[in-house]
Amino acid sequence: MTHLLCPLCGGSKPLSTFDPASLELDITMRKYTGLGRGRGFRLDSTQSVLHNTNITQPIADRILALLGLFIREGIVSETEVYESLELHANSELDSKKIRNLISKVSSALDEPPSYWSSEEDDSDPLAILTAGLDRLVSEYLAMNAVN
DSSP: OOOOEEETTEEEEEEGGGGGGSSOOOEEEEEEEEOOOTTTTEEEEEEOTTTOOHHHHHHHHHHHHHHHHHHHHHHHHHHHHHHHHHHOSHHHHHHHHHHHHHHHHHHHSSSOGGGGSGGGGGGGGGHHHHHHHHHHHHHHHHHHHHH
């Protein structure tokens, strides 16, 4: 039997039942109670933890690292990423979204965007965001190399 190991969570799943699209698009926490030795467990509650940054931030960091890997390996293109996230630089609203993401990347790196973008990029928010995401992924990979 062949299993896949999830690069996000480390979970193992048989290749024959691997279907990530069938999973709920949420991060949930489940609370179980033991029924006694050899009797299994009972599910007591399930709740979304999507807004708990102690849980979501490490997941987000890992997703960014995986996304960087997929782009470098040619599995997805930057264009596909921008289109799937609806980051089209043609509209003012999209430009605001991009600048918001730039701000978040800047906060995560604790440095201004000018540290990771060239003067040529200053007028192109998408180029600045790309440079910031590249820097964020590099920093994440460097942290993991030290640990």
